[in-house]
Amino acid sequence: MKIKVCMGSNCTLLGAMNLLDQIEDLKGILESNDEKYNDEKLEIEPVTCMGYCKKMGTGISPVVMLDGDIIFNATGQIVMEKIMDKKIKD
């Protein structure tokens, strides 16, 4: 699972680093309970401005990309839930 967290200026202003902290914490929680979840690895990558806010205007930051799916106005709540959905064992 590939998670890109935008570190552009707009996203940083509106909490991208807090999102990154939360996702990294979640990775820790998942790894310490690994028997409960599938073994898909979390790859977390902070990236430079993905450019969405420049094209679409303000009101969409912070931006996170989860396996190619774009999440606007990302919050820890939304992103962590989506990650957890992908980690649930079938």
Added chain:
Amino acid sequence: MKESYVDLVNIRRKVFALIAKMAYEDADLNELEKASYDLIPGEIATYRESIFRERAIIEERLRLTMGLDARHMNEFTRVTDGIDEINVNEIKINLPLVNVITFACEACPTRAFQVTDNCRKCLAHPCTNVCPVNAVSIGKDRAIIDKEKCIKCGKCKEACPYSAIVEFHRPCAFVCGVNAIESDYLGRAKINEEKCVSCGRCVIQCPYGAIADKSQIYQVVKGLKNKENMYAIIAPSFIGQFGVLASPIQIVEGIKQLGFKDVVEVSLGADITTLHEAKEFIEKVPEEMPFMGTSCCNSWALMVEKMFPEQYEYISDSSSPMVETAKYIKKKDPDAIITFIGPCISKKLEALREDVKDYVQFVLTFEELMGIFVAKDIELSEIEVDKEIQDASTLGRGYAVAGGVAEAVKKTAQLLDPLREINVECASDLHDCVRLMRLAKAGKKNNYLLEGMACPGGCIAGPGTLASADRVKKSVMEFKNQSVYKNPLENDIIDDELRH
């Protein structure tokens, strides 16, 4: 705590970016009258019970960010009233610096003990048995605490086997280390200016965002547009604050792109402060002073001045790193206009002091600077630059983290006088600072070097930061080790005379 207040943090920062943008675009300041509609669009409230109230609070934030005073709700005041005095680029902050937005305050109850649903009305009911004033009785559904009788000792809470009794705090008052939060006639928070040391903890801890400080964002941006000789000095905790991909040199270059002539690390001033304090300690302790307190944290020094006036003379009279760095620049360019950028709200107050105001004209927090970067469309992590900054020693750069100041002074003093033994004690958090000073006053810290910092963990946890303290701590450690000078004595930017 603060990072998880996502909505509040974002509202505050959006206001910073908006004010910076207005300054860059030379916007008509009458636009401020309707700015709250841009920040809170639509007809439906998101955060509170009414969108009108949300907008009124945003308007207050706009005013404070412009440097205007908070309004009173019992008289008619436009958002822009008083703006003419503010719309000049050299205005100083009008006190008070830290303000309660009265109509954002929810008048939270003061500290109390409360019985929750967890209570099972158990047979043993130790809560009633341990109460020294017979304030706890067993009611119909659960234990009841008689608020009139309760002396808030907490014994019932400790005794309950179901964790059914909780201690309830008013968040602003709880974090205030100097008991400066009182109540007004409606039970809303009111800051006692006599006691407040502007540490800013209440600003970031209030869960309703009802406390805010004033800023100089507008005045700094106007200055950058109109003046050639603006300099920025940046506090040691700047590393990693502006996104995890922005390197220290990219941050420095980004600040220059805003129009600053040059950027200097305040860690250089930290090296100078270290040299002064090390010499002062060797010379004066214990003959002239029983112990010596460090001088760099303004809130700590203010706390000592207000609460321990007799011991205030034992705080080092060295200038803070902010002031030393500014003096260094002023020596080279006497017309320099200097902006301190840091994690700190208290520095805004320090810059108003008689002996400081000629050196430091403006103070911005990292959060405020981030708002300016956004307004100016600067992407720090995309700036190409292959220089490095080497203004300061490893020890100077360590000032950002609790313990770092004392470590620098101790190591430097021992280099100057190898036989000297130095005891050190550090407090980081105003409550701890007060405790430490009580011990010192009682004579229990004689011969000690006392380091006081108002923020828990040091400047890296200041109220004006963006990144979590843990993250910044790691980055500061890395940056310290990149310095070419190990200690201030090796730092050849500093006058030879001071280094011997």
